[in-house]
Amino acid sequence: DAKTTQPPSMDCAEGRAANLPCNHSTISGNEYVYWYRQIHSQGPQYIIHGLKNNETNEMASLIITEDRKSSTLILPHATLRDTAVYYCIVRVEDSNYQLIWGAGTKLIIKP
Amino acid sequence: SAVISQKPSRDICQRGTSLTIQCQVDSQVTMMFWYRQQPGQSLTLIATANQGSEATYESGFVIDKFPISRPNLTFSTLTVSNMSPEDSSIYLCSVERGQAFYGYTFGSGTRLTVV
Numbered sequence: 001d002a003k004t005t006q007p008p009s010m011d012c013a014e015g016r017a018a019n020l021p022c023n024h025s026t027i028s029g030n031e032y033v034y035w036y037r038q039i040h041s042q043g044p045q046y047i048i049h050g051l052k053n054n055e056t057n058e059m060a061s062l063i064i065t066e067d068r069k070s071s072t073l074i075l076p077h078a079t080l081r082d083t084a085v086y087y088c089i090v091r092v093e094d095s096n097y098q099l100i101w102g103a104g105t106k107l108i109i110k111p
Numbered sequence: 112s113a114v115i116s117q118k119p120s121r122d123i124c125q126r127g128t129s130l131t132i133q134c135q136v137d138s139q140v141t142m143m144f145w146y147r148q149q150p151g152q153s154l155t156l157i158a159t160a161n162q163g164s165e166a167t168y169e170s171g172f173v174i175d176k177f178p179i180s181r182p183n184l185t186f187s188t189l190t191v192s193n194m195s196p197e198d199s200s201i202y203l204c205s206v207e208r209g210q211a212f213y214g215y216t217f218g219s220g221t222r223l224t225v226v
Binding site for chain 1: 112115117153154155156203205208214215216217218219220222
């Protein structure tokens with residue numbers, strides 16, 4: 001079973017910030033939180049990852065709560081091309097670094 | 112990060128036949144991963160392929176059905192054998208992005224339809 005829970009779908013207006021939540025209440029101290037997205041008919045694309053500090057890159061920001069039981073992916077200025085399924089994943093340390101994929105959040109950016 | 116070329120990108124196959132999917136990476140990688148994504152579903156790991164050793168299969172997947180080759184550090188194949196319509200899925204290969212803590216890169220996938 002996936003170790004994360006996400007809302008099944010979200011809408012966001014183009015140009016606004018998209019905030020995607022993820023709960024991972026059973027996360028272990030040495031497990032990282034990864035975010036990927038999958039645009040229709042393409043392979044998943046890495047977005048960002050973090051352990052306990054907030055992270056930012058050219059694509060997004062990742063905010064992890066102090067207790068590490070939840071996180072939020074922020075797309076600061078969403079465009080129509082950001083419409084995709086977004087997956088929040090906790091990396092399993094002891095299984096060849098296997099990723100356990102949940103159902104993800106279908107993010108729809110509306111003009 | 113690594114760039115993956117996966118082919119074919121799609122195929123329509125008759126039941127009972129087999130299809131071999133190829134995954135070529137532009138750099139040497141230790142582990143390669145094969146996933147299945149059934150229609151409307153999330154990704155499920157089929158197996159992990161290390162060069163020079165037998166692939167490690169996840170629960171529910173067996174070597175006779177999904178034989179994997181890993182002849183060198185840049186190439187792997189996954190065969191879907193004796194196909195049935197239930198095998199209709201997207202099959203994806205994946206490699207580490209550079210270091211194990213930096214996530215994974217995925218190929219564009221092979222969309223398989225079995226009729």
